Amino acid sequence: MPPIIEMRGITKRFGALTANDGIDFSIEPGEIHALLGENGAGKSTLMKILYGLYQPDSGDVRINGQPVRLTSPAEAIANGIGFVSQHFALVPKFTVAENVVLGHEGSRTLHPTAMSTRVMETAASLRLLIDVNAVVGRLSVGEQQRVEILKALYRDCKVLIMDEPTAVLAPGDIAALFDILRVLQGRGMAVIIITHKLDEVFAISQRVTVLRLGKVVGEVRTQDSTPAALAQMMVGRQTVAVARNSDHRRQDAVKLDVRDLRLTDRRGGLRLRGLSLEVRGGEIVGVAGVAGNGQSELVSVLTGMAAPDSGSVTVGGAPLPFRDPKAVSRLKVARIPEDRLKGVIGDLSVQDNLMLESVEGFTRMGHLDRARIRANAEALIRAFQIKAAPTDLARTLSGGNIQKIILARSLGHAPEVVIAAQPTRGLDIGATEYVHQKLLEQKERGAAILLISEDLEEILLLSDRIVVIYEGRIAGTFAAQDARIDQIGALMTGAHPHA
Amino acid sequence: MLNLKIEREPAPLWLRLLIPVIAVVVTFALVSVLILWAGASPFDAVYQLLIHPLTRTSARADILMMATPILLTGVAVAVAFVCGYYNIGAEGQLYAGAIFAAWVGVNAEGLPPVVAIGLMLIAGFLAGMIWALLPALLKSWLSVDEVVTTLLLNSVMLFIVSALLNGPWRDPVSGWPQSPTIALNAQFPVLIARSRVHLGFIIAVVSALSVWWMLARTRFGLELRAIGKNREAAQFLGIPVRRRVLTAALISGGIAGLAGVGEVGGIHYYLIGSLSPGFGYTGIIVATLGALTMPGVMLSALFLALINRGAISANRELDVPVYLSDVIQAALLLVTLAVLLLNRYRIRWGR
Known part of the structure; x- marks a missing residue:
């Protein structure tokens, strides 16, 4: 026909x-x-x-x-x-x-x-x-x-x-x-x-x-x-390119412990249904899944933007407060948001964006210490190779450089835990490699890294452990060395793992 | 085929600096039609409106006097707009300040002028804050749209003023609906001899400069700007958005209250129902034309005062209605908004 x-x-x-x-x-x-x-x-x-x-x-x-x-x-x-x-x-x-x-x-x-x-x-x-x-x-x-x-x-x-x-x-x-x-x-x-x-x-x-x-x-x-x-x-392909992260031996104490999170959205839909996971120091845990299976909600809770119905999160043993972004960053949790335009204020300068998250450190009696703000910006711009002047408006930067602003301000202060949500979405190859390298540096430093990405290849490339999220809970866990892409793909799409 | 494409692309800097000039030229081109209709030459009218007042000392002083209330309401509106809180209620807050100022002024008999005027300013600022509090709380607790609540409270305030003036405060001597005159020592000193430029002008300039400093140099100001530019990101960065917006709304109300204090203390010396011919609304125009920046707000307050003063000259010399200045202000606002919008796009022709 x-x-x-x-x-x-x-x-x-x-x-x-x-x-x-x-x-x-x-x-x-x-x-x-x-x-x-x-x-x-x-x-x-x-x-x-x-x-x-x-x-x-x-x-x-x-x-x-x-x-x-x-x-x-x-x-x-x-x-x-x-x-x-x-x-x-x-x-x-x-x-x-x-x-x-x-x-x-x-x-x-x-x-x-x-x-x-x-x-x-x-x-x-x-x-x-x-x-x-x-x-x-x-x-x-x-x-x-x-x-x-x-x-x-x-x-x-x-x-x-x-x-x-x-x-x-x-x-x-x-x-x-x-x-x-x-x-x-x-x-x-x-x-x-x-x-x-x-x-x-x-x-x-x-x-x-x-x-x-x-x-x-x-x-x-x-x-x-x-x-x-x-x-x-x-x-994608069945075998993965050479993983950038090949040393999976390190096993520090658990730094990020997520227990039994449940979250209902405004329309009454269950977005998280008893999600638990843990990340140890010096470890990258990748969360694989098709978008819309609870990743955004998990990130919202972990970055202090939303509160779950029930469940708990601890960072290095201390309970993580919900809906309090300031407290989250004080617990040395570095946050890379899903949508970088919701993490950077485009109409403010690069130097303001680099200090706003820890603005307390840059004021004297409420008065901004411009010299210190500028020095902070210059140091971070150099360390993270951001192609911009401190006074440039953030929105005039490329996506890669905007992401570098976020990396610089969150990773620049020795974090214990890194929540990296879609850290390379929309970036070109060079910027992507840069982000990957920075995450691996944090792993070397001993930070616990939770990588949430829709890009399965990125997860396979970087993770020490891979968890698959499906309909608001963890459907399976794989150690990097014996992760099989067909099994992960099956779990991601809700089919049975060994079918 | 001719292909017309509209792209989002910010205009180059030189063009952005030209925006006010373009807006003024376009506005006067539009208004020329009305002037012709009124039987006058647009060129003469432009001369009377924009140039003539500047050539005479007394008219120059009038401009400063007329700029005083709209500079204050302009600053007030800008403080709120900067963080995305659309306070349309400066008019009501102005009257709230005027009521308290009149009350303090009437009862200030025997106080040294510094104390009397100081108390009036504090009372007026507080009154403006109080009147701004209700919509600000409704916004931060229940997300009630502040545009509606602040706007409607303006009418409520006019009724309160009217009730006061027709009731307890009716002038016992004349029987007019106006409050008793404030004490002599509470009346603002005049700054320029043989004019009505009063202390309020200095207060307005100081307010504008303080807000300028606050927005540029303090943590609070930076956080307000951050909230206004990208509320979600501000929240993500740990800025207590609701609390900051609430504070900004109260400061805005307080500054609008000062405008009322100035009109009572420096111009009329009593409270009347027609104290403000819409200074609160003009403040919105001033703030918008000034692009919510303090230098811009100061310039646009002076410019609108110039047009107001010029309309009087034009009326006298050319017999065009004084309402021309209202039409010009409104047209200028619309044209500026349109130019600002077009400024963000580029139209390309091509195949």
Whole structure:
């Protein structure tokens, strides 16, 4: 059967980052096609191009063999493409029927009964169980997702894109969703499901395209593959380049002890479910995992930005206070935040950024000691090779140099514990190596280092011990010398370790 | 195909320094239409508005007098805006300061002038702080939007003033809704003979210079700037964000209160309901035009005072309405905001 959608040589750059690099992708009618990859692999970008939200820098899109230019979602919808995002675009106070019709009313005057009858017919024809007159705000998440699907179908979509549809669902709802998708498939619809969970790929899809770092690394029929093979494609090569950290003998006392952290987010979702880990002095422990499995919350707690519901953290035996960043840095915990723009104040000077975390040391009766501030900045700029003058505004620096500001102010004062969250995200090779080297220096010094990174290779390169985080708890631990990438990949994606 | 691209790119330094000039030129170009409509020549009007007041000693003194309250409210607003607390309530805080100052002044009979004026200033500062306290607490405890609360409290304050002046403070002699006159020894000394430039001008300049020093040279000021520029990072760095914002809000209220003290102690010598023709709101314009920096605030307070004084000349000579100055101020604010925004982008044409 000819493909209904064909994307050829799609390339999309955001500044220096190439999110999609010459991607080919196609899907046939009546096919469920999984788009698999880690966060940042380029899945969402590719699908946003298909939905007209982004314009590719090069490459073309064909629908039923005809080249099309999709410059807006409205055009994508007119071409029979539907998109169900993770974040529903529903008006809570409207009924299901109103939400479905909204933006596609057909006439200037509304006929409520005719409207809901038509929506009901659409739902019934696809065996979607839903009360079209219910108010959306009262529906469960799974039902709201069904409304989103119904919305796409009401607009006559032939290709349905689902962005991580199970991320928000309870297990029972997942089965129901898959049933719906199979019905749609039976009607000849094409369904693209973006995911990083392997069990789902095998449960529902006929074909898989695996993306890694913006490129297609494999396109296979699901039944011809195995979870292990896909996991390996997703995370990279099977063997790791020579680890930069090869001396794993050192075993000092435990310096960072995290016990049974539990944390519920504002919407009531359990983000940490009894997470425990420990890091010894002179050791780098890498936390591997797909984004969104509790890493951010763990970092927030450890850096003093959030408080867990329960659990404890001790640093060198002393309890770590929660939601008190000052106290955390006083315990000699160096903090490298996930988002460096939330750790550096771009509109202040480099020298101010280098002293703000320990501002007490630079004041006399509340008056800033400019000479000492400048001397501190000059010393750190030299020691960490920051390419900037003390009075430059921080935001005029490159990402690598901004990261060096953070390294300088946190590592410059002999820390006991280092919390390094995504320390090389978005950095070029040179800056990345520099960061790695600085972390290894701290290990040599005897600091306990917790490295949280979405870049599995970075974790394998630096860690003495690797823990895998999945759904808010530690799913497995590996010593660096016997870490196997297929096992780690399987744990990261929720499959069983020895399957 | 012609391709128009808008990129985020900060303008070069020379352009940024030209911004005030560009804004003024554009504003006057826009306002010319109104001036023509009013039957006058825009060139004559510009001369009357911007040049003529500077040529005469008495008009120059008037400018300093008129700059006094809006410099204080401008400084007050800037202190709050710097840390991202949008205090729109300087008007109400000004009146709070005026009430306390009038009360102290009326009861200051027999005190040495230094003590009487000192007490008025302290009382006025405290009153402004108290009036700023409620919205500041609501903001820090419950995250209630300060823009709404401070703005609405301005109306509440006007009613309080009106109630006072129509009730207990109604002038027993004239029966007018105005407070009794403050004691002679509580009246601010005049700085320039045969003018109404009073002690308040010095207080305003000292306030601006102190705030300048505070923002640039103290830990507190640095932390306020850090909070205003990047609240999340400030929190990450261990700055007690809520406490600092609360303090800034109170200082802001206090300085706005001083503006009220100056109007009572230096201009009217009693409290009236029309004490301020919106000095608190003009303070927002002053602070914004001054880019929240103290040199900028001082310059823009003087500039707006010049336009106010110039509007009187223009009215006298060319018969254009005095409200022209209000229109110019409003237009200037909008144009400046637009220019500041455009300044952050670069438009490229190309294929």
